[in-house]
Amino acid sequence: MILADEEHFGQPTALTGKTNDVSVPVKVVAVRRYGTWALGLAVLAVLAFVVRAFARANIEYSLIPGYLVNRSILTGVAHTLELTLLAMAVGLALGVMTAVMRQTHNPVLRGVALGYTWLFRGTPLLVQLLIWFNLSIVFKNLSFFGLYSTPMNTLMTPFVAALLGLGVNEGAYIAEIVRSGIISVDDGQSEAAAALGMPQSLTMRRVVLPQALRVIVPPLGNEFIALLKYSSLAYTISYTELLQSANKIYTTNFKVIELLFTVSIWYILLTTVFTVFQQILERRVGRGHTRPTEGIGRRLAVNLMRFRR
Protein backbone atom coordinates (compact mmCIF):
# COMPACT_ATOMS: atom_id res chain seq x y z
CA MET A 1 0.00 0.00 0.00
CA ILE A 2 1.29 3.39 -0.95
CA LEU A 3 -0.28 4.96 2.21
CA ALA A 4 1.92 2.90 4.45
CA ASP A 5 5.02 4.04 2.62
CA GLU A 6 6.67 6.70 4.77
CA GLU A 7 8.29 8.49 1.87
CA HIS A 8 4.95 9.37 0.38
CA PHE A 9 3.35 10.41 3.62
CA GLY A 10 2.01 13.95 3.52
CA GLN A 11 2.09 14.17 -0.25
CA PRO A 12 -1.46 13.47 -1.35
CA THR A 13 -0.53 13.92 -4.98
CA ALA A 14 1.53 10.77 -4.78
CA LEU A 15 -1.63 8.86 -4.07
CA THR A 16 -3.23 9.79 -7.32
CA GLY A 17 -0.05 9.07 -9.18
CA LYS A 18 0.13 12.58 -10.68
CA THR A 19 3.47 14.31 -10.66
CA ASN A 20 3.44 17.74 -9.05
CA ASP A 21 6.48 19.93 -8.49
CA VAL A 22 6.31 20.75 -4.78
CA SER A 23 9.07 23.38 -4.99
CA VAL A 24 6.78 25.91 -6.72
CA PRO A 25 5.47 28.32 -4.05
CA VAL A 26 1.73 28.33 -3.78
CA LYS A 27 -0.21 31.40 -2.80
CA VAL A 28 -2.94 30.71 -0.23
CA VAL A 29 -5.94 33.01 -0.25
CA ALA A 30 -8.35 32.99 2.66
CA VAL A 31 -12.07 33.41 2.09
CA ARG A 32 -12.73 37.14 1.83
CA ARG A 33 -15.27 38.33 4.39
CA TYR A 34 -16.58 41.58 2.96
CA GLY A 35 -19.65 41.47 5.21
CA THR A 36 -17.50 41.47 8.35
CA TRP A 37 -15.58 44.50 7.16
CA ALA A 38 -18.78 46.39 6.37
CA LEU A 39 -20.27 45.53 9.74
CA GLY A 40 -17.06 46.56 11.51
CA LEU A 41 -17.13 49.95 9.80
CA ALA A 42 -20.77 50.44 10.72
CA VAL A 43 -20.02 49.67 14.39
CA LEU A 44 -17.10 52.11 14.36
CA ALA A 45 -19.31 54.79 12.85
CA VAL A 46 -21.95 54.37 15.55
CA LEU A 47 -19.26 54.40 18.26
CA ALA A 48 -17.72 57.55 16.82
CA PHE A 49 -21.12 59.23 16.81
CA VAL A 50 -21.81 58.33 20.43
CA VAL A 51 -18.33 59.33 21.63
CA ARG A 52 -18.61 62.62 19.76
CA ALA A 53 -22.00 63.29 21.28
CA PHE A 54 -20.68 62.69 24.79
CA ALA A 55 -17.55 64.72 24.10
CA ARG A 56 -19.50 67.70 22.82
CA ALA A 57 -22.12 67.55 25.53
CA ASN A 58 -21.93 69.90 28.46
CA ILE A 59 -20.00 67.45 30.66
CA GLU A 60 -16.98 68.47 32.69
CA TYR A 61 -14.93 65.28 32.55
CA SER A 62 -12.13 66.91 34.49
CA LEU A 63 -14.36 66.81 37.56
CA ILE A 64 -14.60 63.00 37.60
CA PRO A 65 -11.14 62.21 39.10
CA GLY A 66 -11.92 64.54 41.96
CA TYR A 67 -15.35 63.01 42.56
CA LEU A 68 -13.84 59.51 42.49
CA VAL A 69 -12.03 60.27 45.75
CA ASN A 70 -14.63 62.71 47.12
CA ARG A 71 -15.19 62.11 50.80
CA SER A 72 -18.94 61.44 50.63
CA ILE A 73 -18.54 59.30 47.50
CA LEU A 74 -15.95 57.19 49.34
CA THR A 75 -18.37 56.87 52.25
CA GLY A 76 -20.96 55.74 49.76
CA VAL A 77 -18.54 53.11 48.41
CA ALA A 78 -17.88 51.88 51.94
CA HIS A 79 -21.61 51.68 52.66
CA THR A 80 -22.30 49.85 49.41
CA LEU A 81 -19.57 47.33 50.19
CA GLU A 82 -20.77 46.86 53.75
CA LEU A 83 -24.38 46.42 52.66
CA THR A 84 -23.45 43.98 49.87
CA LEU A 85 -21.17 41.83 52.02
CA LEU A 86 -23.65 41.60 54.90
CA ALA A 87 -26.62 41.00 52.61
CA MET A 88 -24.62 38.25 50.90
CA ALA A 89 -23.90 36.68 54.29
CA VAL A 90 -27.61 36.77 55.14
CA GLY A 91 -28.44 35.39 51.69
CA LEU A 92 -25.88 32.59 51.96
CA ALA A 93 -27.09 31.50 55.38
CA LEU A 94 -30.75 31.54 54.28
CA GLY A 95 -29.92 29.99 50.91
CA VAL A 96 -27.93 27.02 52.24
CA MET A 97 -30.53 26.42 54.94
CA THR A 98 -33.39 26.52 52.44
CA ALA A 99 -31.58 24.27 49.96
CA VAL A 100 -30.88 21.66 52.64
CA MET A 101 -34.49 21.93 53.83
CA ARG A 102 -35.69 21.21 50.30
CA GLN A 103 -33.68 17.96 50.33
CA THR A 104 -34.97 16.61 53.64
CA HIS A 105 -37.73 14.05 54.07
CA ASN A 106 -39.64 16.36 56.41
CA PRO A 107 -42.68 17.68 54.46
CA VAL A 108 -43.09 20.73 56.75
CA LEU A 109 -39.51 21.89 56.18
CA ARG A 110 -39.84 21.25 52.45
CA GLY A 111 -43.06 23.26 52.34
CA VAL A 112 -41.56 26.21 54.23
CA ALA A 113 -38.53 26.24 51.93
CA LEU A 114 -40.71 26.06 48.84
CA GLY A 115 -42.99 28.85 50.07
CA TYR A 116 -40.04 31.11 50.87
CA THR A 117 -38.46 30.84 47.41
CA TRP A 118 -41.85 31.18 45.76
CA LEU A 119 -42.72 34.37 47.62
CA PHE A 120 -39.40 36.18 47.41
CA ARG A 121 -38.59 35.25 43.84
CA GLY A 122 -42.13 36.06 42.80
CA THR A 123 -42.16 39.70 43.90
CA PRO A 124 -39.90 42.56 42.75
CA LEU A 125 -36.92 43.39 44.93
CA LEU A 126 -37.83 47.08 44.94
CA VAL A 127 -41.30 46.29 46.30
CA GLN A 128 -39.77 44.07 48.98
CA LEU A 129 -37.39 46.84 50.03
CA LEU A 130 -40.29 49.28 50.39
CA ILE A 131 -42.29 46.77 52.42
CA TRP A 132 -39.40 46.15 54.81
CA PHE A 133 -38.93 49.88 55.20
CA ASN A 134 -42.61 50.36 56.01
CA LEU A 135 -42.92 47.31 58.24
CA SER A 136 -43.91 49.48 61.19
CA ILE A 137 -47.33 49.84 59.57
CA VAL A 138 -47.86 46.11 60.17
CA PHE A 139 -45.86 45.57 63.35
CA LYS A 140 -45.90 48.61 65.61
CA ASN A 141 -43.45 47.05 68.05
CA LEU A 142 -40.94 44.26 67.96
CA SER A 143 -41.08 42.22 71.14
CA PHE A 144 -39.70 38.91 72.30
CA PHE A 145 -42.29 37.30 74.56
CA GLY A 146 -42.64 40.48 76.60
CA LEU A 147 -38.97 40.29 77.61
CA TYR A 148 -37.84 42.93 75.21
CA SER A 149 -39.82 45.42 73.22
CA THR A 150 -38.87 48.22 70.89
CA PRO A 151 -40.84 50.30 68.39
CA MET A 152 -40.33 49.03 64.83
CA ASN A 153 -39.73 52.57 63.61
CA THR A 154 -36.47 52.95 65.51
CA LEU A 155 -35.34 49.45 64.60
CA MET A 156 -36.09 49.48 60.88
CA THR A 157 -33.54 52.06 59.83
CA PRO A 158 -32.80 52.43 56.12
CA PHE A 159 -29.72 50.23 56.62
CA VAL A 160 -31.59 47.41 58.37
CA ALA A 161 -34.41 47.54 55.83
CA ALA A 162 -31.92 47.43 52.95
CA LEU A 163 -29.94 44.61 54.55
CA LEU A 164 -33.03 42.48 55.15
CA GLY A 165 -34.57 43.33 51.82
CA LEU A 166 -31.48 42.46 49.81
CA GLY A 167 -30.41 39.53 52.01
CA VAL A 168 -33.74 37.76 52.25
CA ASN A 169 -34.36 38.21 48.53
CA GLU A 170 -30.88 36.96 47.71
CA GLY A 171 -31.39 33.91 49.93
CA ALA A 172 -34.26 32.75 47.73
CA TYR A 173 -32.02 32.84 44.66
CA ILE A 174 -29.01 31.32 46.40
CA ALA A 175 -31.22 28.48 47.66
CA GLU A 176 -31.83 27.39 44.08
CA ILE A 177 -28.14 27.66 43.24
CA VAL A 178 -27.12 25.59 46.25
CA ARG A 179 -29.85 23.07 45.49
CA SER A 180 -28.60 22.64 41.96
CA GLY A 181 -25.13 22.08 43.41
CA ILE A 182 -26.42 19.44 45.81
CA ILE A 183 -28.29 17.66 43.05
CA SER A 184 -25.18 17.68 40.85
CA VAL A 185 -23.28 15.49 43.33
CA ASP A 186 -23.49 11.81 42.38
CA ASP A 187 -25.82 9.70 44.57
CA GLY A 188 -22.97 7.23 44.98
CA GLN A 189 -21.23 9.79 47.19
CA SER A 190 -24.05 9.87 49.76
CA GLU A 191 -24.27 6.08 49.57
CA ALA A 192 -20.57 5.63 50.21
CA ALA A 193 -20.80 8.03 53.15
CA ALA A 194 -23.88 6.23 54.50
CA ALA A 195 -22.13 2.87 54.15
CA LEU A 196 -19.29 4.24 56.29
CA GLY A 197 -21.80 5.05 59.02
CA MET A 198 -21.96 8.79 58.43
CA PRO A 199 -25.33 10.33 59.43
CA GLN A 200 -27.12 12.56 56.89
CA SER A 201 -26.01 15.85 58.45
CA LEU A 202 -22.35 14.81 58.47
CA THR A 203 -22.63 13.51 54.91
CA MET A 204 -24.07 16.84 53.81
CA ARG A 205 -21.35 18.83 55.57
CA ARG A 206 -18.30 16.75 54.73
CA VAL A 207 -19.14 15.04 51.46
CA VAL A 208 -21.97 16.64 49.50
CA LEU A 209 -21.60 20.38 50.12
CA PRO A 210 -17.83 20.53 49.53
CA GLN A 211 -18.38 18.89 46.15
CA ALA A 212 -21.41 21.02 45.41
CA LEU A 213 -19.26 24.12 45.99
CA ARG A 214 -17.45 23.55 42.72
CA VAL A 215 -20.75 23.93 40.91
CA ILE A 216 -22.09 26.62 43.23
CA VAL A 217 -19.22 29.12 43.24
CA PRO A 218 -19.46 30.42 39.65
CA PRO A 219 -23.19 31.31 39.81
CA LEU A 220 -22.66 32.53 43.37
CA GLY A 221 -20.05 34.97 42.09
CA ASN A 222 -22.64 36.10 39.59
CA GLU A 223 -25.14 36.63 42.41
CA PHE A 224 -22.63 38.60 44.43
CA ILE A 225 -21.85 40.94 41.58
CA ALA A 226 -25.53 41.34 40.77
CA LEU A 227 -26.17 42.08 44.43
CA LEU A 228 -23.42 44.70 44.45
CA LYS A 229 -25.31 46.54 41.75
CA TYR A 230 -28.81 45.86 43.13
CA SER A 231 -27.68 47.45 46.39
CA SER A 232 -28.14 50.76 44.54
CA LEU A 233 -31.89 50.18 44.94
CA ALA A 234 -31.43 51.03 48.63
CA TYR A 235 -31.24 54.59 47.29
CA THR A 236 -35.05 54.57 47.20
CA ILE A 237 -35.30 54.03 50.96
CA SER A 238 -32.76 56.80 51.53
CA TYR A 239 -29.84 54.68 52.58
CA THR A 240 -26.65 56.58 51.72
CA GLU A 241 -24.95 53.99 49.57
CA LEU A 242 -22.91 54.94 46.50
CA LEU A 243 -25.75 56.17 44.28
CA GLN A 244 -27.45 58.09 47.08
CA SER A 245 -24.15 59.82 47.92
CA ALA A 246 -23.81 60.91 44.31
CA ASN A 247 -27.45 61.96 44.23
CA LYS A 248 -26.94 64.18 47.24
CA ILE A 249 -24.17 66.02 45.45
CA TYR A 250 -25.81 66.45 42.06
CA THR A 251 -29.11 67.70 43.48
CA THR A 252 -27.16 70.70 44.69
CA ASN A 253 -24.72 71.30 41.82
CA PHE A 254 -26.49 69.59 38.87
CA LYS A 255 -23.33 67.75 37.70
CA VAL A 256 -25.58 64.74 37.07
CA ILE A 257 -23.71 62.88 34.36
CA GLU A 258 -20.30 63.55 35.91
CA LEU A 259 -21.44 61.95 39.15
CA LEU A 260 -23.25 59.06 37.49
CA PHE A 261 -20.04 58.34 35.56
CA THR A 262 -18.12 58.45 38.81
CA VAL A 263 -20.55 55.97 40.32
CA SER A 264 -20.29 53.70 37.27
CA ILE A 265 -16.50 53.69 37.42
CA TRP A 266 -16.63 52.63 41.05
CA TYR A 267 -19.07 49.82 40.32
CA ILE A 268 -16.93 48.52 37.47
CA LEU A 269 -13.86 48.69 39.69
CA LEU A 270 -15.54 46.73 42.49
CA THR A 271 -16.94 44.17 40.05
CA THR A 272 -13.48 43.63 38.59
CA VAL A 273 -11.89 43.13 41.99
CA PHE A 274 -14.50 40.57 43.03
CA THR A 275 -14.16 38.75 39.75
CA VAL A 276 -10.51 38.15 40.61
CA PHE A 277 -11.51 36.93 44.08
CA GLN A 278 -13.99 34.56 42.51
CA GLN A 279 -11.28 33.17 40.27
CA ILE A 280 -9.09 32.39 43.26
CA LEU A 281 -12.02 30.82 45.12
CA GLU A 282 -12.93 28.63 42.16
CA ARG A 283 -9.43 27.26 42.03
CA ARG A 284 -9.61 26.42 45.72
CA VAL A 285 -12.92 24.56 45.61
CA GLY A 286 -11.90 22.69 42.45
CA ARG A 287 -9.49 20.49 44.43
CA GLY A 288 -9.28 16.98 43.06
CA HIS A 289 -10.61 18.05 39.69
CA THR A 290 -8.20 18.25 36.83
CA ARG A 291 -10.32 20.34 34.51
CA PRO A 292 -9.02 23.91 34.46
CA THR A 293 -11.39 26.70 35.41
CA GLU A 294 -12.25 29.18 32.70
CA GLY A 295 -10.01 32.17 32.09
CA ILE A 296 -10.36 35.47 33.84
CA GLY A 297 -11.30 37.30 30.66
CA ARG A 298 -14.31 35.08 30.12
CA ARG A 299 -15.33 35.46 33.77
CA LEU A 300 -15.17 39.23 33.54
CA ALA A 301 -17.23 39.22 30.38
CA VAL A 302 -19.94 37.15 32.05
CA ASN A 303 -20.04 39.28 35.20
CA LEU A 304 -20.03 42.64 33.51
CA MET A 305 -22.70 41.78 30.99
CA ARG A 306 -25.25 40.33 33.33
CA PHE A 307 -28.97 40.28 32.64
CA ARG A 308 -31.36 38.98 35.20
CA ARG A 309 -34.85 39.26 36.64
Add this chain to the structure above:
Amino acid sequence: MTTVTKHHDTGSTRGSGPMIEAVDIHKRFGHVEVLRGIDLEVAAGEVFCLIGPSGSGKSTFLRCINHLETIDAGNLRVDGDLVGFEQHGNVLHALPEKKIARKRAEIGMVFQRFNLFPHMTALQNVMEAPIRVRKESRTIALERALALLDRVGLADRRDNYPSQLSGGQQQRVAIARALAMQPKLMLFDEPTSALDPELVGDVLQVMRSLAEDGMTMVVVTHEMAFARDVGDALVFVDGGRVVESGHPRDVLTNPQHPRTQSFLSRLG
Protein backbone atom coordinates in the same frame (compact mmCIF):
# COMPACT_ATOMS: atom_id res chain seq x y z
CA MET B 1 1.05 -5.28 57.35
CA THR B 2 -1.95 -4.90 59.56
CA THR B 3 -4.13 -7.76 60.43
CA VAL B 4 -7.79 -7.05 60.35
CA THR B 5 -9.09 -7.26 63.85
CA LYS B 6 -12.52 -8.72 64.28
CA HIS B 7 -15.07 -6.44 65.83
CA HIS B 8 -16.32 -7.70 69.15
CA ASP B 9 -19.51 -6.46 70.65
CA THR B 10 -21.06 -7.20 73.98
CA GLY B 11 -24.55 -8.02 72.67
CA SER B 12 -25.73 -11.31 74.07
CA THR B 13 -27.04 -12.77 70.83
CA ARG B 14 -24.06 -11.64 68.83
CA GLY B 15 -20.99 -13.52 67.76
CA SER B 16 -22.49 -16.97 68.20
CA GLY B 17 -24.85 -17.53 65.27
CA PRO B 18 -24.38 -16.89 61.56
CA MET B 19 -23.10 -13.48 60.46
CA ILE B 20 -26.03 -13.02 58.07
CA GLU B 21 -29.35 -14.78 58.26
CA ALA B 22 -31.90 -14.05 55.55
CA VAL B 23 -35.33 -15.63 55.55
CA ASP B 24 -37.82 -15.03 52.76
CA ILE B 25 -36.59 -11.53 51.84
CA HIS B 26 -38.87 -9.53 49.55
CA LYS B 27 -38.19 -6.17 47.96
CA ARG B 28 -40.08 -4.27 45.32
CA PHE B 29 -39.39 -1.04 43.46
CA GLY B 30 -42.79 0.30 42.46
CA HIS B 31 -44.47 -2.53 40.60
CA VAL B 32 -41.31 -4.52 40.03
CA GLU B 33 -40.63 -7.21 42.58
CA VAL B 34 -36.84 -7.47 42.63
CA LEU B 35 -36.45 -9.93 45.50
CA ARG B 36 -39.04 -12.70 45.71
CA GLY B 37 -38.05 -14.60 48.80
CA ILE B 38 -34.31 -14.88 49.28
CA ASP B 39 -33.16 -17.43 51.86
CA LEU B 40 -29.51 -17.75 52.78
CA GLU B 41 -27.07 -17.87 55.61
CA VAL B 42 -23.52 -16.56 55.78
CA ALA B 43 -21.23 -17.97 58.47
CA ALA B 44 -18.65 -15.79 60.20
CA GLY B 45 -15.28 -15.86 58.45
CA GLU B 46 -16.83 -17.13 55.24
CA VAL B 47 -16.35 -15.77 51.71
CA PHE B 48 -19.84 -15.88 50.29
CA CYS B 49 -20.30 -15.28 46.55
CA LEU B 50 -23.48 -14.16 44.82
CA ILE B 51 -23.62 -14.73 41.08
CA GLY B 52 -26.41 -14.34 38.58
CA PRO B 53 -27.51 -12.40 35.50
CA SER B 54 -27.88 -8.62 35.70
CA GLY B 55 -31.23 -7.61 37.13
CA SER B 56 -31.45 -10.82 39.12
CA GLY B 57 -31.54 -8.88 42.40
CA LYS B 58 -28.12 -9.86 43.78
CA SER B 59 -26.91 -6.26 44.16
CA THR B 60 -30.24 -5.21 45.68
CA PHE B 61 -29.94 -7.97 48.24
CA LEU B 62 -26.40 -6.86 49.09
CA ARG B 63 -27.65 -3.30 49.64
CA CYS B 64 -30.37 -4.59 51.97
CA ILE B 65 -27.71 -6.04 54.27
CA ASN B 66 -26.46 -2.59 55.33
CA HIS B 67 -29.90 -1.02 54.93
CA LEU B 68 -29.14 1.08 51.87
CA GLU B 69 -32.43 -0.48 50.77
CA THR B 70 -35.25 -1.35 53.14
CA ILE B 71 -36.75 -4.79 52.73
CA ASP B 72 -40.52 -5.07 52.29
CA ALA B 73 -40.93 -8.47 53.90
CA GLY B 74 -38.87 -11.21 55.46
CA ASN B 75 -36.40 -11.54 58.28
CA LEU B 76 -32.90 -10.22 57.81
CA ARG B 77 -30.37 -10.38 60.62
CA VAL B 78 -26.74 -9.33 60.74
CA ASP B 79 -24.79 -10.80 63.65
CA GLY B 80 -28.06 -11.66 65.36
CA ASP B 81 -29.60 -8.19 65.07
CA LEU B 82 -32.48 -7.27 62.77
CA VAL B 83 -31.46 -4.90 59.99
CA GLY B 84 -33.18 -1.52 60.31
CA PHE B 85 -35.63 -2.56 63.01
CA GLU B 86 -35.88 -3.33 66.67
CA GLN B 87 -38.29 -5.92 67.96
CA HIS B 88 -40.28 -5.19 71.08
CA GLY B 89 -42.72 -8.01 71.73
CA ASN B 90 -44.62 -8.53 68.51
CA VAL B 91 -43.96 -5.07 67.13
CA LEU B 92 -41.12 -4.02 64.85
CA HIS B 93 -39.93 -0.46 65.40
CA ALA B 94 -38.04 1.21 62.58
CA LEU B 95 -34.64 2.36 63.85
CA PRO B 96 -33.88 6.08 63.97
CA GLU B 97 -31.22 7.37 61.61
CA LYS B 98 -28.45 7.51 64.23
CA LYS B 99 -28.81 3.83 65.13
CA ILE B 100 -28.91 2.80 61.48
CA ALA B 101 -25.71 4.76 60.91
CA ARG B 102 -24.06 3.04 63.87
CA LYS B 103 -24.92 -0.38 62.46
CA ARG B 104 -23.67 0.56 59.02
CA ALA B 105 -20.35 1.62 60.49
CA GLU B 106 -19.75 -2.03 61.43
CA ILE B 107 -20.23 -3.17 57.84
CA GLY B 108 -17.78 -2.23 55.12
CA MET B 109 -18.98 -1.78 51.56
CA VAL B 110 -17.11 -1.60 48.28
CA PHE B 111 -18.97 -0.29 45.24
CA GLN B 112 -18.74 -1.07 41.57
CA ARG B 113 -18.03 2.61 40.80
CA PHE B 114 -15.61 3.04 43.76
CA ASN B 115 -17.40 6.19 45.00
CA LEU B 116 -14.27 7.66 46.54
CA PHE B 117 -14.66 11.23 47.76
CA PRO B 118 -13.10 13.20 44.88
CA HIS B 119 -12.29 16.28 46.97
CA MET B 120 -10.13 14.30 49.37
CA THR B 121 -6.75 12.64 48.87
CA ALA B 122 -6.42 8.87 49.16
CA LEU B 123 -5.24 9.27 52.75
CA GLN B 124 -8.07 11.67 53.65
CA ASN B 125 -10.58 9.25 52.13
CA VAL B 126 -9.34 6.48 54.42
CA MET B 127 -9.14 8.68 57.54
CA GLU B 128 -12.47 10.51 57.17
CA ALA B 129 -14.89 8.02 58.73
CA PRO B 130 -12.66 6.87 61.65
CA ILE B 131 -12.18 10.51 62.68
CA ARG B 132 -15.69 11.84 62.03
CA VAL B 133 -17.79 8.79 62.86
CA ARG B 134 -15.66 6.89 65.38
CA LYS B 135 -14.17 10.11 66.80
CA GLU B 136 -10.73 8.56 66.76
CA SER B 137 -7.71 10.75 67.35
CA ARG B 138 -5.84 11.92 64.26
CA THR B 139 -2.68 10.04 65.20
CA ILE B 140 -4.42 6.70 65.62
CA ALA B 141 -6.49 7.17 62.46
CA LEU B 142 -3.41 8.23 60.51
CA GLU B 143 -1.39 5.26 61.68
CA ARG B 144 -4.06 2.77 60.64
CA ALA B 145 -4.76 4.58 57.36
CA LEU B 146 -1.09 4.45 56.39
CA ALA B 147 -0.90 0.76 57.28
CA LEU B 148 -4.02 0.05 55.21
CA LEU B 149 -2.78 2.00 52.20
CA ASP B 150 0.45 0.03 52.48
CA ARG B 151 -1.53 -3.17 52.66
CA VAL B 152 -3.36 -2.42 49.39
CA GLY B 153 -0.03 -1.45 47.81
CA LEU B 154 -0.67 2.29 47.55
CA ALA B 155 1.49 3.78 50.30
CA ASP B 156 3.19 6.02 47.73
CA ARG B 157 -0.20 7.32 46.49
CA ARG B 158 -1.45 8.68 49.81
CA ASP B 159 -1.48 12.30 48.65
CA ASN B 160 -3.08 11.68 45.27
CA TYR B 161 -6.65 12.67 44.56
CA PRO B 162 -8.92 9.95 43.14
CA SER B 163 -8.85 11.62 39.71
CA GLN B 164 -5.09 11.01 39.67
CA LEU B 165 -5.48 7.28 40.28
CA SER B 166 -6.35 4.45 37.92
CA GLY B 167 -9.61 2.57 38.42
CA GLY B 168 -7.82 -0.34 40.06
CA GLN B 169 -5.96 1.98 42.42
CA GLN B 170 -9.19 3.80 43.28
CA GLN B 171 -10.90 0.55 44.11
CA ARG B 172 -8.03 -0.50 46.37
CA VAL B 173 -8.24 2.85 48.19
CA ALA B 174 -11.99 2.21 48.53
CA ILE B 175 -11.25 -1.16 50.14
CA ALA B 176 -8.77 0.50 52.52
CA ARG B 177 -11.40 3.14 53.33
CA ALA B 178 -13.93 0.45 54.25
CA LEU B 179 -11.36 -1.51 56.30
CA ALA B 180 -10.42 1.62 58.25
CA MET B 181 -13.69 1.28 60.16
CA GLN B 182 -12.59 -2.21 61.27
CA PRO B 183 -15.80 -3.82 60.04
CA LYS B 184 -16.97 -7.26 61.08
CA LEU B 185 -18.33 -7.86 57.61
CA MET B 186 -17.39 -6.64 54.12
CA LEU B 187 -19.80 -6.29 51.21
CA PHE B 188 -18.45 -6.16 47.67
CA ASP B 189 -20.80 -5.02 44.91
CA GLU B 190 -19.21 -6.14 41.63
CA PRO B 191 -15.88 -4.61 42.70
CA THR B 192 -14.07 -5.37 39.44
CA SER B 193 -16.85 -4.82 36.89
CA ALA B 194 -15.87 -1.22 36.11
CA LEU B 195 -12.17 -2.00 35.74
CA ASP B 196 -9.99 -2.51 32.71
CA PRO B 197 -9.09 -6.21 32.50
CA GLU B 198 -5.42 -5.68 33.35
CA LEU B 199 -6.34 -3.88 36.60
CA VAL B 200 -8.67 -6.57 37.93
CA GLY B 201 -5.86 -8.75 39.27
CA ASP B 202 -4.55 -6.27 41.84
CA VAL B 203 -8.00 -5.74 43.34
CA LEU B 204 -8.71 -9.47 43.51
CA GLN B 205 -5.31 -9.99 45.14
CA VAL B 206 -6.26 -7.58 47.94
CA MET B 207 -9.60 -9.36 48.40
CA ARG B 208 -7.86 -12.70 48.47
CA SER B 209 -5.52 -11.60 51.25
CA LEU B 210 -8.49 -10.25 53.15
CA ALA B 211 -10.18 -13.63 52.89
CA GLU B 212 -7.04 -15.35 54.14
CA ASP B 213 -7.16 -13.13 57.24
CA GLY B 214 -10.59 -14.51 58.01
CA MET B 215 -12.76 -11.53 57.08
CA THR B 216 -16.41 -12.35 56.48
CA MET B 217 -17.09 -11.27 52.91
CA VAL B 218 -20.21 -11.20 50.75
CA VAL B 219 -19.17 -10.73 47.15
CA VAL B 220 -21.42 -10.03 44.18
CA THR B 221 -19.18 -10.90 41.28
CA HIS B 222 -18.76 -12.04 37.71
CA GLU B 223 -15.23 -13.29 38.44
CA MET B 224 -15.91 -17.03 38.42
CA ALA B 225 -12.23 -17.88 38.94
CA PHE B 226 -12.18 -15.79 42.12
CA ALA B 227 -15.41 -17.40 43.34
CA ARG B 228 -14.04 -20.87 42.66
CA ASP B 229 -10.62 -20.29 44.25
CA VAL B 230 -11.47 -18.06 47.21
CA GLY B 231 -15.18 -18.61 47.87
CA ASP B 232 -16.44 -20.85 50.66
CA ALA B 233 -20.07 -20.75 49.56
CA LEU B 234 -21.90 -19.57 46.48
CA VAL B 235 -25.46 -18.93 45.46
CA PHE B 236 -26.82 -18.45 41.97
CA VAL B 237 -29.58 -15.84 42.02
CA ASP B 238 -32.10 -15.41 39.22
CA GLY B 239 -35.45 -13.63 39.15
CA GLY B 240 -35.10 -12.54 42.77
CA ARG B 241 -34.71 -16.04 44.15
CA VAL B 242 -31.84 -18.32 45.09
CA VAL B 243 -31.87 -20.91 42.33
CA GLU B 244 -28.92 -22.98 43.40
CA SER B 245 -26.43 -22.93 46.24
CA GLY B 246 -23.47 -24.89 47.44
CA HIS B 247 -19.71 -24.93 47.45
CA PRO B 248 -18.40 -22.78 44.57
CA ARG B 249 -16.39 -25.65 43.07
CA ASP B 250 -19.47 -27.85 42.93
CA VAL B 251 -21.91 -25.25 41.62
CA LEU B 252 -19.52 -23.82 39.04
CA THR B 253 -18.19 -27.10 37.69
CA ASN B 254 -21.28 -29.22 38.06
CA PRO B 255 -24.41 -27.03 38.11
CA GLN B 256 -27.63 -28.93 38.77
CA HIS B 257 -30.32 -26.43 37.79
CA PRO B 258 -30.90 -25.76 34.07
CA ARG B 259 -30.89 -21.95 34.64
CA THR B 260 -27.51 -22.14 36.36
CA GLN B 261 -26.24 -24.35 33.54
CA SER B 262 -27.37 -21.94 30.85
CA PHE B 263 -25.99 -18.89 32.75
CA LEU B 264 -22.58 -20.50 33.24
CA SER B 265 -22.42 -21.79 29.68
CA ARG B 266 -23.09 -18.29 28.37
CA LEU B 267 -20.06 -17.02 30.32
CA GLY B 268 -17.98 -19.54 28.34
